[in-house]
Amino acid sequence: MSITLEDISKATGFSPATVSRVLSNSRYPVNAATRQRILEVAQTLGYRPNLSARSLRTDRTHTVGVLVDDIMSPFVPPIVRGIQDHLMQYGFSCLIVNSDWSPDFEYAAIENLLSHSVDGIIFVEYSHLAVHEALEQSQKPHLFVHRLFGGAVKNSIVPDDYHGATLAMRHLIDLGHRRVGYISGPENWHTSRGRLAGYRDELARQGITFDPVLVQPGDWEFDAGYAGARRLLELAERPTAVFATNDVMALGAIYGLQDAGLAVPADIGVVGYDNRDFTKIFRPQITTVSLPAYEMGRTAAERLLTQITHGKSDFEEIKITGQLYVRESCGADAALRTPEEPLAATVFRRVLLNKQPEE
């Protein structure tokens, strides 16, 4: 049914060995004319290597496992895309599995991936990290992207939350704000800790004393942003701006402030974090710092591939920096706005609208 090496071998008269050497891109020497001929025949016959056979023989699948908490979580798709784009360049594919934040599912998924003989595994967002014996024994490289909990861990790629918070604060301070309310994430997320440290340190660098009453607790959800903003307004000395440490809370905060009769940004500025899609279509458009999901994924794939090719070698936590997107909610001059790039899907639609008539 499907064309095999042997078919090509018969068709060309060369042995399967030679054919293999040509078709598997081996750098074993083969006469140029021979190579040429084999390539031609393979092309016309429509040869497609049987990857199962190849992997059985070589114990390398050119496939990596990607273990995500949930493909539907907001930052997972861009992380995955970053991984895929890099892998594809090197002829690797990926098998994606969800763990649903369950150690048991995670364990089963790892077993499954190992059964598939993946060449390495990338853990996205969640990882129970109870050292998986089989995984350790397999000596397959594996690393962590955007791991949400716990402290720094080897072989992990995380966002540089400290730096991001610094960017947001620096921007607000440049805008003249001295008293900036802060709405935090849950304490056990290292992202929360990083952003808070950035907030405090940037204040210090600008010679502004940190005032703990300005720090409101939050849990990343809308209501926490709303409530936090309201509490900030009850302070004896009100802040003139609010740094909500994710976009969802920033949205809640804006509504909270508006409900209290304040205009954003005219009366009080707001900055979010993450650069979620909705920050661009909401009004006022939300100034925010990007969570560099795509870049983290790409970096992860890059490091994994290095380890797959050159052998395992631990690296220290890598931090990827995001950038500040100046929009409206902070109150900055229009001239300071960051130019926006349309989403890929939008670009595609535009092209299509102009080109493709009714099918």
Added chain:
Amino acid sequence: MSITLEDISKATGFSPATVSRVLSNSRYPVNAATRQRILEVAQTLGYRPNLSARSLRTDRTHTVGVLVDDIMSPFVPPIVRGIQDHLMQYGFSCLIVNSDWSPDFEYAAIENLLSHSVDGIIFVEYSHLAVHEALEQSQKPHLFVHRLFGGAVKNSIVPDDYHGATLAMRHLIDLGHRRVGYISGPENWHTSRGRLAGYRDELARQGITFDPVLVQPGDWEFDAGYAGARRLLELAERPTAVFATNDVMALGAIYGLQDAGLAVPADIGVVGYDNRDFTKIFRPQITTVSLPAYEMGRTAAERLLTQITHGKSDFEEIKITGQLYVRESCGADAALRTPEEPLAATVFRRVLLNKQPEE
């Protein structure tokens, strides 16, 4: 290094064949005690089948290819999740590849998937559908989910846009609206045609004459919603509600109406379509009809698996219905609101906040 059937064979004294029969869940008869013993040993030794070897032998990989336009497109992750959840139940994994709306990339991806000997392929959203010869020859089942362009096609699973539009219109009419503005999608998307037909037919069913001036063109983007709403307000006879056929345009429409000095929903109601995440956090919360992405994915996987197991057999286009989510923007009574369910990630966070202390 890794445990093989032969290891188990030696450890138990049974032949590899018997061991295989037990460990591959063959329904070939094996003595209960033998089975028991083999299972035990396999367990303690940590046997994990080598899927490459198995697939080389059986020509079945228990893997399906999922060819998406872009994993980052809004509806793709839930579709993929639906596919994965169903596949997982039957021990199937999936290989996900992006086509970026390019026929060439799509072609290459199919070749790649066939090389991986996937048992079937699901095309998500985009498909050039220039009948891929190798794919046809392979006789592997393949089908289409949420195909965006062109007319009805066999073996495809699409949203029931007609029905969804009907739900939205019925709701608005029940609320007393007789004159409902309509903001359309691009004409060459069948989703646009389905929604428009639902709009017209539901009007007819309720004895309301269709007025073409109420139909404004759109391209799914924010600006089209905004402009469409403004144009509707310039009509001699203004509508009392607007049905924007996706949530992004609904958002644009709401801002357009607000900029014209109208309150939503007090002065004019708005209904969107798709049930995007932001409709729940925006104010007013947007009433919308869900695009049943997850269910479409699940159905696709189900049909594909049927074909993989029982042989290819074409089916006519399957339409999956979404449901109406009554929120605030339509102006319905609070009593009529659809109860909301939190996102999986949110639930997880809540659990974690209560349980997991500092690591």
Added chain:
DNA sequence: GTGAAAGCGCTAACAT
């Protein structure tokens, strides 16, 4: 520069 042959781990046909 090319070919012959072995074997990766597994399953299935064919014995027994």
Added chain:
DNA sequence: ATGTTAGCGCTTTCAC
């Protein structure tokens, strides 16, 4: 109910 054997398609020694 169990064992023997062949072979899936490929790569890789090892010969020549």
